[in-house]
Amino acid sequence: MFDLLLQGFAAVLSPQILVLMIAGVAVGIVFGAVPGLTAVMAIALCLPMTYGLGPAAGISLLIALFVGATSGGLISAILLKIPGTPSSIATTFDGGPMMEKGEGAKALGVGIVFSFIGTIASIAALAFIAPSLAQVALSFGPHEYFAIAVFSLTLIATLSSGSMAKGIFAGVLGFAVSTVGIAPVDATTRFTLGQVELNAGFSILTVLVGMFAVAEIIKVAETARSVAPGEGVAPIVTIKGFGFSMAEFLGQIPNAIRSSLIGIGIGILPGIGAGTSNIIAYIAAKKRSKTPEEFGKGTIEGVVASETANNAGIGSAMIPLLTLGIPGDAVTAIMLGGLMIHGIQPGPMLFLTQAPLVYTIFAALIVSACLMLVLEFWGLRIFIRLLAIPKHILLPVILVLCAVGAFGLASRVFDIWTILAFGVLGFAFVKAGIPTAPFIIGFILGPMAETSFRRGLQLSRGDVTGFLTNPISGVFLALAVLSIAWQLYGEYRVSRLPASANPLKLGGEE
Amino acid sequence: MRLKDVIVGAAMTAAGAAYLRMAQLLPEKDGVDAATVPTFLAWLMILLGLIELAGALRRAPDDAARAPTGGVLTVALTLALIAGYVAALRPLGFPIATALYLFVQFLVLTPRSIRPPVPLYAGLAVAAAAVIFATFRYGFDLLLPSGPLVAWLN
Numbered sequence: 001m002f003d004l005l006l007q008g009f010a011a012v013l014s015p016q017i018l019v020l021m022i023a024g025v026a027v028g029i030v031f032g033a034v035p036g037l038t039a040v041m042a043i044a045l046c047l048p049m050t051y052g053l054g055p056a057a058g059i060s061l062l063i064a065l066f067v068g069a070t071s072g073g074l075i076s077a078i079l080l081k082i083p084g085t086p087s088s089i090a091t092t093f094d095g096g097p098m099m100e101k102g103e104g105a106k107a108l109g110v111g112i113v114f115s116f117i118g119t120i121a122s123i124a125a126l127a128f129i130a131p132s133l134a135q136v137a138l139s140f141g142p143h144e145y146f147a148i149a150v151f152s153l154t155l156i157a158t159l160s161s162g163s164m165a166k167g168i169f170a171g172v173l174g175f176a177v178s179t180v181g182i183a184p185v186d187a188t189t190r191f192t193l194g195q196v197e198l199n200a201g202f203s204i205l206t207v208l209v210g211m212f213a214v215a216e217i218i219k220v221a222e223t224a225r226s227v228a229p230g231e232g233v234a235p236i237v238t239i240k241g242f243g244f245s246m247a248e249f250l251g252q253i254p255n256a257i258r259s260s261l262i263g264i265g266i267g268i269l270p271g272i273g274a275g276t277s278n279i280i281a282y283i284a285a286k287k288r289s290k291t292p293e294e295f296g297k298g299t300i301e302g303v304v305a306s307e308t309a310n311n312a313g314i315g316s317a318m319i320p321l322l323t324l325g326i327p328g329d330a331v332t333a334i335m336l337g338g339l340m341i342h343g344i345q346p347g348p349m350l351f352l353t354q355a356p357l358v359y360t361i362f363a364a365l366i367v368s369a370c371l372m373l374v375l376e377f378w379g380l381r382i383f384i385r386l387l388a389i390p391k392h393i394l395l396p397v398i399l400v401l402c403a404v405g406a407f408g409l410a411s412r413v414f415d416i417w418t419i420l421a422f423g424v425l426g427f428a429f430v431k432a433g434i435p436t437a438p439f440i441i442g443f444i445l446g447p448m449a450e451t452s453f454r455r456g457l458q459l460s461r462g463d464v465t466g467f468l469t470n471p472i473s474g475v476f477l478a479l480a481v482l483s484i485a486w487q488l489y490g491e492y493r494v495s496r497l498p499a500s501a502n503p504l505k506l507g508g509e510e
Numbered sequence: 511m512r513l514k515d516v517i518v519g520a521a522m523t524a525a526g527a528a529y530l531r532m533a534q535l536l537p538e539k540d541g542v543d544a545a546t547v548p549t550f551l552a553w554l555m556i557l558l559g560l561i562e563l564a565g566a567l568r569r570a571p572d573d574a575a576r577a578p579t580g581g582v583l584t585v586a587l588t589l590a591l592i593a594g595y596v597a598a599l600r601p602l603g604f605p606i607a608t609a610l611y612l613f614v615q616f617l618v619l620t621p622r623s624i625r626p627p628v629p630l631y632a633g634l635a636v637a638a639a640a641v642i643f644a645t646f647r648y649g650f651d652l653l654l655p656s657g658p659l660v661a662w663l664n
Binding site: 168401 | 514518521522525529532536537539541542543544547548551552554555558559561562565581582584585588589592593595596599600608611612615616618619620621622623634638639642646650651652653654655
C-alpha cells in the first residue's frame with residue numbers, strides 16, 4: 001500500500017501536475033467563496049482542459065478543484081455572512097458574529113486550519129476503508145447492486161430538502177431520463193424521438209452542467225438587475241500567524257475529532273453530504289460544549305465544528321464513489337463523469353486493475369489539502385478581491401466555458417442544446433421547490449438499477465423473490481423501506497408541530 | 511388551495527402520463543422487457559404527482575409569498591440570448607458568436623442602478639472570446655467552430 005502511495009506522490013508532484021493543482025485549488029477556492037458559484041461549476045468549466053491531459057493529470061486537477069471549492073465556502077461565510085456553498089451554512093452562525101466582533105482573522109485562521117484537519121482525517125478514512133470495502137464489493141452480483149442502487153436512491157430522495165413526494169419524484173424523473181437511448185440487455189432503442197444523437201442517451205456531464213451551472217446562471221439572471229452597487233463586497237482581512245493560540249488549538253481537538261467522525265459518517269452515505277454534516281456537527285458541538293450559550297455569538301467552537309465536518313466529507317464521499325461507482329452528491333457525480341472521460345470506471349475492479357491510479361487519487365487529495373492550507377493563508381487578499389468581480393460579468397463568461405465543455409465532449413452543438421434544456425429544467429425545479437440532487441443521483445444510478453434488475457431476474461429465472469432472499473440485497477431493500485417509513489414518520493411529526501418549532505431543515509443538495 | 515403547488519402537482523402528473531404513453535409505444539416482448547421499468551417509473555411519477563396535487567388542494571392559500579415579476583423579462587431575454595448564441599455557433603463561428611453573446615448578455619444582466627459602460631463591455635466581450643478561443647483551440651486542441659474566420663484561424 002505504501003509503495004503505491006509513494007508512486008502516487010511521485011506522479012502528483014511532477015512539475016506539470018503540481019502547477020495544474022495549484023491553479024485548480026485556487027480556482028476552486030474562488031468558486032467556493034463566491035456565493036452563486038459552485039464546486040460543480042468549477043469542475044464543469046475545467047473539464048474541457050482535462051480532455052487533452054493524461055488520466056493522472058486530469059484527475060489531479062479535478063480533485064484540486066473539489067478540495068478548493070469545498071473549503072473556499074468559509075471565506076464568504078465569515079466575511080460576508082453568506083455561505084459560498086451549502087456546506088458552510090453553519091460556519092456563518094459563529095463566523096459572522098466573530099467578524100462583527102473584530103475577530104475575523106481568528107475565525108478565518110481557525111476555519112482554514114480545521115478545514116485542513118477535517119480533509120486529512122477523511123483521506124485517512126478513505127485510504128483505510130475503501131480498499132477493504134472494494135474487496136467485499138468484488139463478490140457483489142446484480143442482486144446486490146440493484147438493492148444498493150435502490151437504497152441510495154431512497155436515501156437521497158427522502159433526506160434531501162423539501163417535501164418527500166417532490167424528492168422521490170425528482171429521483172424517479174432522473175431515472176426516467178436515464179432510460180433514453182439503447183435499453184440494457186435487449187438493446188431496444190427507447191425515447192430517442194428519432195434523434196441519432198440520443199442513441200447513447202444523455203451524457204452525465206451535459207445533464208450536470210445544465211442542471212447546476214446553467215440553471216444557476218438563469219437563477220441569478222432573475223435577480224441580477226435589482227442588485228445594489230457594492231453589495232457583496234468583502235472587507236480586507238489579514239492574518240498574522242494562524243490567528244489563534246496553541247492553547248485554543250489544543251482545546252478544540254475533541255470537538256475536531258467528533259466533527260470529523262460526523263463528517264466522515266454522513267459523507268459516506270449517498271445524498272447527505274457536507275451540506276448536512278456541517279449543521280449536525282454544529283448542533284453536536286453545541287450540545288457537548290461547556291459554554292453552549294456562546295454559540296451564535298461568535299465562538300471558535302462553532303467554526304471548528306462546521307469546517308471540520310464539511311471538509312471531512314471530501315474523502316468520505318469518495319468511498320462509495322471509488323468502491324461502488326455511486327456518487328453521494330452532485331460534486332462527486334461530476335467527479336464520476338470526469339473519471340469516466342479519462343477511461344476510469346469506478347467500482348471494486350478499479351482497485352485491482354488500476355491500483356496505482358487509485359493511490360494517485362489519494363496522493364492528489366493530500367497534496368490538494370496542503371495546497372489549500374497554504375493558498376488560503378497567503379492568498380487570502382487576492383481571493384477577497386475576486387469576491388468583488390460583478391456577477392453580471394462573471395456568469396456569462398462561465399456560461400461560455402460550460403458551452404465549450406459540452407461541445408468538447410463529442411464536438412457536437414447538440415450537446416450545448418442539451419445543457420440549455422437541462423438548465424431550463426433545473427430552473428423549473430428551483431421554482432417548483434423540487435430538489436435537484438435526487439434527480440442527478442436517479443439519473444446516474446438508474447441504469448445501474450435497471451441493468452442489475454434485469455440481469456438479476458435472468459439469473460434467478462424470472463423469480464423476483466431472489467432480491468429478497470439474497471442476504472445483502474434483502475438488508476439493503478429493507479433499509480430502503482425503513483428510510484421511507486422513517487421520513488414519513490418525521491413528516492407526520494413535523495406536521496403536528498407549530499411552524500415556528502420546525503427544526504433546521506436538512507440541506508443535502510449540492 | 512395554493513395555485514403554484516397545484517400547477518407543480520399537475521405538471522408532475524402530466525410528465526408521468528406523457529412518459530407512460532411513450533413507454534406504451536415501445537415494442538412488446540414476453541416477460542420483463544425494455545418497457546417494464548419505464549412503465550413502473552411512469553406510474554410512480556403519476557402517483558407522486560397526484561399526492562402533491564391532493565396536498566396542494568388541501569393547503570390554505572399563501573398570500574404572503576408572491577414572487578417578484580421583474581426578473582421574468584431578464585430570464586426570458588437570457589434564455590433567448592443563450593438559444594440564439596447556440597444557434598449562431600456554427601454559422602458565425604465561436605469567436606464572433608461568443609463576443610456578440612457576451613456583449614449583449616453583460617448589458618442584459620447589468621443592475622438597473624449602474625449605467626452600463628458600453629465600450630468596456632465591448633472590449634471585455636471581444637477579449638474574453640479571443641482568450642477562450644485561443645486557449646482551447648491552440649492550448650487544448652479543441653476544434654471549436656471558426657465560422658467565416660476559418661481561413662485566418664486554422
